[in-house]
Amino acid sequence: MTELTCHAGYVDEGLSSSYRIEREAELRTLCDPRVRPALAERGIRLVGFRDLPALMAASPVSEGAA
Numbered sequence: 001m002t003e004l005t006c007h008a009g010y011v012d013e014g015l016s017s018s019y020r021i022e023r024e025a026e027l028r029t030l031c032d033p034r035v036r037p038a039l040a041e042r043g044i045r046l047v048g049f050r051d052l053p054a055l056m057a058a059s060p061v062s063e064g065a066a
Contacts, residue, residue, distance in 0.1 A: 006022075006030075007019065007022075008023060008024075008026035008027040008029075008030050009023045009024075009027055010027065030046070
């Protein structure tokens with residue numbers, strides 16, 4: 001299993017982060033109508049943080065993985 005993490009979302013005035021620009025760029029990318037079909041063609045599945053415990057329980061961890 002490979003994990004690519006992003007923190008897509010809208011930025012409000014109260015967010016103090018060096019990651020402000022990237023959040024909205026990632027949101028636009030993930031919401032682009034071309035992205036879902038492209039991911040599906042490659043067998044890539046988008047999941048949320050809440051999905052991780054179930055995915056980790058169902059996936060064997062390879063030797064040496066940390």
